[in-house]
Amino acid sequence: MKKTVSIILCVALLFVYAAVPATAAGKHGTLKMLAYNVSGIPVVGDFQGSVFTTANERAAIIGKLLNGTGADFIGVEEDFNGHKYLDAEMTSYPYKSPHSGGVAQGQGVNIYSSHKLYNLDRVKWNKEFGYLSGRNDALSNKGFIYSLMELEKGIYVDVITLHCDAGKDPVSVAARRDNFRQLAEYINTNLNDGRALIVLGDFNFSFKRNLKDDIVTNLMEPTGLKDVWAEVYNGGLTDFSNPAFDRNSQGDSVDRALYRSGRYMELVPVSRTIPQLRGENGEVYTDHPPMLAEFTYTVTGRESVPARAQEPAQLSETVLNLKEAAWTALRFFQIIIGLTEIPYLITELLIYRRIF
Numbered sequence: 001m002k003k004t005v006s007i008i009l010c011v012a013l014l015f016v017y018a019a020v021p022a023t024a025a026g027k028h029g030t031l032k033m034l035a036y037n038v039s040g041i042p043v044v045g046d047f048q049g050s051v052f053t054t055a056n057e058r059a060a061i062i063g064k065l066l067n068g069t070g071a072d073f074i075g076v077e078e079d080f081n082g083h084k085y086l087d088a089e090m091t092s093y094p095y096k097s098p099h100s101g102g103v104a105q106g107q108g109v110n111i112y113s114s115h116k117l118y119n120l121d122r123v124k125w126n127k128e129f130g131y132l133s134g135r136n137d138a139l140s141n142k143g144f145i146y147s148l149m150e151l152e153k154g155i156y157v158d159v160i161t162l163h164c165d166a167g168k169d170p171v172s173v174a175a176r177r178d179n180f181r182q183l184a185e186y187i188n189t190n191l192n193d194g195r196a197l198i199v200l201g202d203f204n205f206s207f208k209r210n211l212k213d214d215i216v217t218n219l220m221e222p223t224g225l226k227d228v229w230a231e232v233y234n235g236g237l238t239d240f241s242n243p244a245f246d247r248n249s250q251g252d253s254v255d256r257a258l259y260r261s262g263r264y265m266e267l268v269p270v271s272r273t274i275p276q277l278r279g280e281n282g283e284v285y286t287d288h289p290p291m292l293a294e295f296t297y298t299v300t301g302r303e304s305v306p307a308r309a310q311e312p313a314q315l316s317e318t319v320l321n322l323k324e325a326a327w328t329a330l331r332f333f334q335i336i337i338g339l340t341e342i343p344y345l346i347t348e349l350l351i352y353r354r355i356f
Contacts, residue, residue: 063089131338
């Protein structure tokens with residue numbers, strides 16, 4: 001009798017398990033990932049691009065342009081004080097990161113998604129350089145955001161959006177190299193659940209610069225990440241000193257996308273393009289062209305539900321404003337400290353080209 005009951009229970013459980021919706025191996029789709037530096041630094045931001053306009057108006061125009069791209073996921077950088085004007089136009093993207101504030105306290109990195117986002121984690125770089133020299137990176141809290149994106153029920157992908165230290169002077173290069181190492185450590189420590197991973201944003205790195213920041217040995221090799229530009233346009237080559245490296249290959253810019261497949265999903269880069277996000281008369285509203293990476297994905301196995309899936313909560317604007325006032329006072333103090341950088345700044349202006 002007990003044996004009969006056990007058999008019946010096993011059959012029933014198998015039936016229930018089969019009836020539960022599951023991620024089917026072989027399921028596939030496309031994923032469009034866009035990175036765009038919106039040049040949202042107040043005052044300086046007014047002079048970015050090909051036309052003069054206020055920073056807030058610029059943010060609103062860029063928001064409209066981004067909203068019509070059809071991208072699944074958009075990571076923006078230098079999104080500071082004009083954020084609410086950009087955000088108001090992003091009506092096609094119901095899922096987004098809480099804003100971290102203006103240029104004094106903010107990270108400048110935000111994300112918009114047509115898919116649900118969970119477990120957002122903002123991380124500040126350990127090293128940054130320049131109050132008055134470099135690219136003034138120490139006057140904001142640059143870093144990256146991690147998010148868990150649910151493409152559809154039971155299908156997840158890890159996404160990181162970043163903005164690395166800028167400049168090509170030796171100290172800035174060293175800071176950016178440390179950014180890559182910090183990110184690699186974060187990935188290897190926290191993102192080991194077998195999910196596919198995409199990292200995109202303003203890396204302030206290009207292979208053609210051939211500097212000592214070395215994204216390959218400091219980030220790609222330790223984490224297994226591949227570069228979309230290299231895979232699509234350069235035969236997978238990332239060593240600029242390799243004679244086979246195509247020095248004239250199109251699209252090697254500081255805005256990049258890296259990726260790796262996981263146990264549950266295979267990612268294949270299809271294209272990496274530069275969308276023409278311009279005004280009606282061809283106006284450009286930022287000093288950075290956007291970068292759009294398109295992937296195909298194929299589900300290769302049943303993924304377990306993440307142990308934690310917490311939706312982001314938007315922060316109070318009042319709290320952000322109070323924090324901004326405190327951070328602004330700190331920034332003035334840092335600028336005074338930065339006067340000690342003047343000899344280095346002069347050397348930098350004389351020797352090193354200031355590039356983004």
